[in-house]
Amino acid sequence: MPYTIFAQSELEWVPRGDDDPRSVARLSDSMTSSRANIWRYPAGTRGKRHADHAQEEVFVVLEGALTVDLGEPSERHELTRGSVLVVQPGTALQLRNTGGDELVLFIYGAPPVTGQAEFFPDIP
Numbered sequence: 001m002p003y004t005i006f007a008q009s010e011l012e013w014v015p016r017g018d019d020d021p022r023s024v025a026r027l028s029d030s031m032t033s034s035r036a037n038i039w040r041y042p043a044g045t046r047g048k049r050h051a052d053h054a055q056e057e058v059f060v061v062l063e064g065a066l067t068v069d070l071g072e073p074s075e076r077h078e079l080t081r082g083s084v085l086v087v088q089p090g091t092a093l094q095l096r097n098t099g100g101d102e103l104v105l106f107i108y109g110a111p112p113v114t115g116q117a118e119f120f121p122d123i124p
Contacts, residue, residue: 004030013040021045034110038062041103046096049123052089054116055109059085059095064103069094069123094123 004027011025022045025038035055041047041064049069059066059079066079072092079085087093097103 011038022047028112031112033112034108035112035114036106036108039103039105039107041095041097041105043097043100043102045103046122047094049092049094049120050117051092051120052087052109052117054089054111054113056089057087058108059087060106060108062104062106064097064101065099066103066105067096067098069096074123092120 006025006027013023013025016022016024021042023040027037028035059068061079061081061083063081065081066083066085067076068079068085069076070087070091070093074092074094077085095105
């Protein structure tokens with residue numbers, strides 16, 4: 001089928017992994033030329049600091065507020081609901097939810113390459 005519809009009420013939320021309270025609704029399995037997923041970050045949660053050397057990435061805040069540390073040296077930015085962040089390949093970033101409400105993010109990347117990220121120590 002040349003299209004896929006994802007109804008919000010039918011999204012399948014998969015735990016990210018052991019000791020990681022984040023969960024993800026995978027959209028990428030339906031895509032061929034890019035990647036996209038929707039992420040849930042509970043209050044106080046952060047992702048790993050990294051730089052993706054192959055993908056340009058787009059982050060859209062659907063619910064809550066995103067705190068993101070960008071670049072080297074890092075600069076902290078606060079993005080509210082409806083905000084969009086575009087990150088060029090090779091840019092260090094760390095996503096976090098410093099608020100009291102759940103953060104929901106749509107994250108899109110192209111090309112659909114994996115395994116090209118470099119990881120760095122977390123920023124407190």
